[in-house]
Amino acid sequence: MYNEIDLDIIDINSEPPAEEPFRQYYFMARCREWVRDFEQKNGRRPTACVTTFGCQMNARDSEKLAGILEKAGYQLIDNEKADFVIFNTCTVRDNANQRVYGRLGELGGHKRRNPGMKIALCGCMMQEPEVIEKLRKSYSFVDLVFGTHNIYKFAELLYASHETEGMVVDIWKDTDKIVEDLPAERKYPFKSGINIMFGCNNFCSYCIVPYVRGRERNRKPEDILEEIRRLVADGVVEVMLLGQNVNSYGKNLDNPITFAQLLREVEKIDGLKRIRFMTSHPKDLSDELIEVMAQSEKICRHLHLPLQSGSTRILERMNRRYTKEQYLELAQRIRDRIPDIAITTDIIVGFPGETPEDLEETIDVVRRVKFDNAFTFIYSKRTGTPAAAMEDQVPKEQVRQGFDRLLKTVQDTARSQAAKYEGRVMEALIEEANDSAWEGNPGAGNVSGTACAGTDAAMGTQDTMGAPVSMVTGRLSNNTVVHMPGDASLVGRVVQVSLDRCHGFYYIGHRV
Ligand code: SAH
Ligand code: SF4
Ligand code: F3S
Numbered sequence: 001m002y003n004e005i006d007l008d009i010i011d012i013n014s015e016p017p018a019e020e021p022f023r024q025y026y027f028m029a030r031c032r033e034w035v036r037d038f039e040q041k042n043g044r045r046p047t048a049c050v051t052t053f054g055c056q057m058n059a060r061d062s063e064k065l066a067g068i069l070e071k072a073g074y075q076l077i078d079n080e081k082a083d084f085v086i087f088n089t090c091t092v093r094d095n096a097n098q099r100v101y102g103r104l105g106e107l108g109g110h111k112r113r114n115p116g117m118k119i120a121l122c123g124c125m126m127q128e129p130e131v132i133e134k135l136r137k138s139y140s141f142v143d144l145v146f147g148t149h150n151i152y153k154f155a156e157l158l159y160a161s162h163e164t165e166g167m168v169v170d171i172w173k174d175t176d177k178i179v180e181d182l183p184a185e186r187k188y189p190f191k192s193g194i195n196i197m198f199g200c201n202n203f204c205s206y207c208i209v210p211y212v213r214g215r216e217r218n219r220k221p222e223d224i225l226e227e228i229r230r231l232v233a234d235g236v237v238e239v240m241l242l243g244q245n246v247n248s249y250g251k252n253l254d255n256p257i258t259f260a261q262l263l264r265e266v267e268k269i270d271g272l273k274r275i276r277f278m279t280s281h282p283k284d285l286s287d288e289l290i291e292v293m294a295q296s297e298k299i300c301r302h303l304h305l306p307l308q309s310g311s312t313r314i315l316e317r318m319n320r321r322y323t324k325e326q327y328l329e330l331a332q333r334i335r336d337r338i339p340d341i342a343i344t345t346d347i348i349v350g351f352p353g354e355t356p357e358d359l360e361e362t363i364d365v366v367r368r369v370k371f372d373n374a375f376t377f378i379y380s381k382r383t384g385t386p387a388a389a390m391e392d393q394v395p396k397e398q399v400r401q402g403f404d405r406l407l408k409t410v411q412d413t414a415r416s417q418a419a420k421y422e423g424r425v426m427e428a429l430i431e432e433a434n435d436s437a438w439e440g441n442p443g444a445g446n447v448s449g450t451a452c453a454g455t456d457a458a459m460g461t462q463d464t465m466g467a468p469v470s471m472v473t474g475r476l477s478n479n480t481v482v483h484m485p486g487d488a489s490l491v492g493r494v495v496q497v498s499l500d501r502c503h504g505f506y507y508i509g510h511r512v
Pocket of ligand 1: 381
């Protein structure tokens with residue numbers, strides 16, 4: 001798939017090379033030797049399970065972890081009773097951390113029954129020193145811990161954990177490195193996330209991401225385009241360009257380019273049918289981008305544009321660097337130029353100092369922009385961020401009431417937006433067949449939300465439809481989900497669908 005290196009040509013008796021990615025392929029080859037030994041002793045390959053918490057960026061990182069495990073010879077399974085289990089963690093809100101600790105307790109139970117099992121933890125949560133302290137103290141059964149900056153070293157660390165008794169911990173404070181050409185095992189054959197940048201420089205005052213993901217680093221456009229070309233040759237029809245703030249892409253490259261220019265280049269790739277991207281920061285969204293989207297045949301009619309708050313006073317305290325009026329004006333400009341676009345958003349309720357009047361401002365923006373979907377989050381205090389030190393934290397009861405009021409408004413606008421296309425024929429990319437489509441989020445969406453008022457939240461309502469008989473699930477360009485009769489042979493294809501009935505946030509339709 002990538003510029004992968006054949007493990008058979010690597011001499012594992014030589015010294016490990018210093019240069020990347022060669023060094024990691026060397027350790028994959030050494031891990032493969034370990035796997036072969038395991039197989040001889042146990043009469044089966046060792047199994048491995050990668051569990052992802054958090055956002056699309058983590059999901060993509062997990063595909064890389066899975067790619068390395070697969071290359072080393074592990075059998076990937078979806079069950080945490082595997083011989084090797086790795087949690088790729090998130091720490092954006094405290095409940096993300098709590099979920100990890102809860103699940104880790106369960107893993108400890110599995111390990112008591114299977115002492116040969118190895119448990120690894122990586123991702124954003126591992127960048128917090130308090131977490132490492134707690135793991136050492138209360139979760140000493142964990143075998144391997146690493147962070148976001150050295151994830152490319154996974155093969156080397158996996159090898160080290162085979163060779164070492166006790167917990168291997170390797171956390172870096174920051175990095176300026178990007179290692180290309182490591183293997184990845186995609187969750188979907190027909191669509192893929194692509195990192196275009198790593199880290200974040202924005203320091204919104206509530207947010208821990210810049211601390212755990214480090215400073216913004218951009219991949220070179222030629223590396224991104226080459227990766228997409230290879231993915232397309234391998235059957236991918238839809239790509240999602242990933243970054244914490246894609247609109248600032250390219251500014252600090254040696255040969256600067258804008259995000260809009262990158263999109264123009266991606267558009268030219270033959271065989272690629274759909275382009276998505278996430279996330280856009282309103283402060284950096286250019287007219288050039290709106291124009292490129294308006295003229296594009298491939299860029300999906302969907303823009304995720306986090307609002308966070310509709311109150312200019314709160315936005316200022318959040319360090320978002322736009323006002324309520326600027327956001328409204330931007331949303332209007334986008335809707336005027338691209339009338340069929342869906343605009344979705346993220347909103348935080350209960351930021352320090354937020355009054356009921358501030359929340360009214362947010363609700364006013366929701367009504368005026370008519371968001372097609374919104375992920376609403378209760379503010380979570382993150383140690384080390386400026387907002388954590390603000391004194392006027394909002395009482396829980398006020399937050400709860402405000403949250404419920406906001407959620408209702410968001411659901412109302414999302415429902416009326418979704419219904420707009422009833423009776424129309426539109427293109428859908430078929431993503432899943434049958435039962436699995438009903439199990440929850442089929443792959444889009446944003447961070448794992450505390451609550452969301454959109455298509456993904458509505459997916460569980462199977463009983464409103466009766467038992468689905470050979471149904472498939474597709475996604476419109478505007479990200480709305482549509483279910484229709486069909487079979488697995490349609491998965492990965494773009495088809496024309498008549499949107500017969502809107503059920504709240506999704507459609508039931510049929511192919512035409
Ligand atoms: N880079 C993206 C978002 C990354 S985090 C952006 O800027 O849009 C995803 C979402 O989590 C944010 O948009 C925000 O709404 C929410 N979030 C981040 N920190 C939070 C916190 N401390 N409490 C509650 N929600 C938070
Ligand atoms: Fe966090 Fe703001 Fe960066 Fe998004 S832009 S990751 S909310 S600091
Ligand atoms: Fe979570 Fe890290 Fe993403 S904190 S939201 S997994 S960047």
